[in-house]
Amino acid sequence: xxxxxxxxxxxxxxxxxxxxxxxxxxxxxxxxxxxxxxxxxxxxxxxxxxxxxxxxxxxxxxxxxxxxxxxxxxxxxxxxxxxxxxxxxxxxxxxxxxxxxxxxxxxxxxxxxxxxxxxxxxxxxxxxxxxxxxxxxxxxxxxxxxxxxxxxxxxxxxxxxxxxxxxxxxxxxxxxxxxxxxxxxxxxxxxxxxxxxxxxxxxxxxxxxxxxxxxxxxxxxxxxxxxxxxxxxxxxxxxxxxxxxxxxxxxxxxxxxxxxxxxxxxxxxxxxxxxxxxxxxxxxxxxxxxxxxxxxxxxxxxxxxxxxxxxxxxxxxxxxxxxxxxxxxxxxxxxxxxxxxxxxxxxxxxxxxxxxx
Numbered sequence: 001x002x003x004x005x006x007x008x009x010x011x012x013x014x015x016x017x018x019x020x021x022x023x024x025x026x027x028x029x030x031x032x033x034x035x036x037x038x039x040x041x042x043x044x045x046x047x048x049x050x051x052x053x054x055x056x057x058x059x060x061x062x063x064x065x066x067x068x069x070x071x072x073x074x075x076x077x078x079x080x081x082x083x084x085x086x087x088x089x090x091x092x093x094x095x096x097x098x099x100x101x102x103x104x105x106x107x108x109x110x111x112x113x114x115x116x117x118x119x120x121x122x123x124x125x126x127x128x129x130x131x132x133x134x135x136x137x138x139x140x141x142x143x144x145x146x147x148x149x150x151x152x153x154x155x156x157x158x159x160x161x162x163x164x165x166x167x168x169x170x171x172x173x174x175x176x177x178x179x180x181x182x183x184x185x186x187x188x189x190x191x192x193x194x195x196x197x198x199x200x201x202x203x204x205x206x207x208x209x210x211x212x213x214x215x216x217x218x219x220x221x222x223x224x225x226x227x228x229x230x231x232x233x234x235x236x237x238x239x240x241x242x243x244x245x246x247x248x249x250x251x252x253x254x255x256x257x258x259x260x261x262x263x264x265x266x267x268x269x270x271x272x273x274x275x276x277x278x279x280x281x282x283x284x285x286x287x288x289x290x291x292x293x294x295x296x297x298x299x300x301x302x303x304x305x306x307x308x309x310x311x312x313x314x315x316x317x318x319x320x321x322x323x324x325x326x327x328x329x330x331x332x333x334x335x336x337x338x339x340x341x342x343x344x345x346x347x348x349x350x351x352x353x354x355x356x357x
Contacts, residue, residue, distance in 0.1 A: 031064040032125055038062075038164060039241065040119040040127035040281040044071055045078045045094050045135070046235035047087075048273045049206060054235055055079065055087040060119040061239070062127050062281075068120035073098065075115075089207025094274065095136040105136040105147040107180055107188055110156055117277070124289040130161040131250070131277030141204040141216065151188060152203045153196075153223065153253070154180035155276065160228070160249035164281035165289060170247035174227040174277075181223070196225035205257040205270040212267065218260035228252050234278045243282030250278035 032038050040062040047055045057078060060069040078094040079085045095105045097113045104112070115133035122128060137153040144150040157177030164170045181191045181198060191198075203221035208214060228234060228250035231242045253274040259267045 030066075032121065034064055036243065036284055037064070038121065038125055038127040038281070038283045038287060039243065040121070040129040040162065040164070041236070041240050041279065042071070042117050042119040042129040042131050043234075043236070043240075043278045044075060044096055044115055044117045044131060044133065044276070046275050046278060047078070047094075048235050049087070049089065050271050053087060055084055056235060056237055059237060059240055060117060060129070062119040062121040062129070064121070066121050066123045066125070068118050071115065071117035073114040089205075091139060091141045091204055091208065092206050093138040093140065094276070095134075095138060097133040097135070099147075103147050105138050105151045106134065106154055106156075107148065107151075110134060110154070119279075124292055126163065126165050126289050127281040127283065128161070128163045129279035129281055130159070131279050132159045133277065134158065135251075135276045137253070137274070139203050141208075142202075148188070151180075152182045152201060153225070154178075154188070155225075155251060156180065158251060158277055160251065160277040160279050162247040162249050162279050162281040164245060164247055164283045164287075167245045167283060167285050167287055170245050170281065170283070172229075172247040172249040172279075174249045174251060176251070179225060195227070196223060198223050203255070203257065205259055206255075206272045207270075209268075212259070213261045214267070215260055215262040215264075218262065218264050219258065220260075221255050221257040224254045226252050226254075228275060228278060231280055233275070234280060235273065235275045236278070240280070241282065242280065244285035245287070246280060246282040248278070248280040251276045 041059055043057060043059040045057050049055075055078070057075060058071060060071055063069060076096050076098045078096070079088040093105075097115045099105060099112045113134060115131070117131045117133070119129040120127070135155040135158055136151050138147065138150045139152050140150055142150045142152075155176050156179070157175075159176070160172075160174045162170070162172045176193050178193055179191050179196055180188050181196055182188045182202065184200065186202070199220075199222040201221045201223050202216075203223065204214070204216060204219050228248055231246050231248045233252055234240070234248055234250065253272075253276065255272045255274070257270040257272075259270060261267055
């Protein structure tokens, strides 16, 4: 797939340049190298369900010339359609900040907002990326009267950012104004801003199994919320690459659900990992930024010299084949889901060490 992505991206760039008389030679001289040059990526939310596959939303990629690629505000929830629902499962939703008057999943006082998720190449050719939003993890299996009654976790004012100014100065930051978690009494309460590590959370599995005798009262989950500190912790497609020097940031949710019946018997263990606001930037080891100049570093969105969005999708472990085709590769802001159907990882329950923070 990587070869396919590269060839199509190159063809798209060549066509765009050839269509504008007098522009091709100038942009070719200014463009960074597509395969090894400075690059950044930004993704609002991605999910891995056990070992069965991944759901990865549209990933923004910095263009080859100064400019930026930004996620459309129309992406407000995961999953957003039946195709994504089949991969993600039928029980959970992740709200990405914006909500309507009758569908507020947040505690009182948290206003609806659009996310800000973009990957940019500055005028200096320094790659940067940022993801800012509110996030809410919603368990539809709770059966609450209002959307907020089904919310089990909120990241209020979350932000992750990276900046690769030079090989010796890659920087990353991950912050949040407040983390809310539903406690043992059923109330959604603030739990600090550094991370979460709790057990016994009343959260059901991401997907149920037909004829399973699941008890909502006895089933619970262990939840860890931590910062992404390494590139390999991101959930990403083949087209999302690193470099000699790479910085990464984001919030990682690790959830282990202990599915039990009414007698408290363990039926299975279900695992899911969610990365919210995953971003990265990469540069070659000999990278030197250009002098500042122009109208502003990467401020004005331009038509990217390569497709600005890595298509949404996941790669099932069983199909790591380089010949598979992805639909919608050249569409900005579009994409599809590729992944195994939402099948949970079945395991006998094993003790999971959990630290209280």
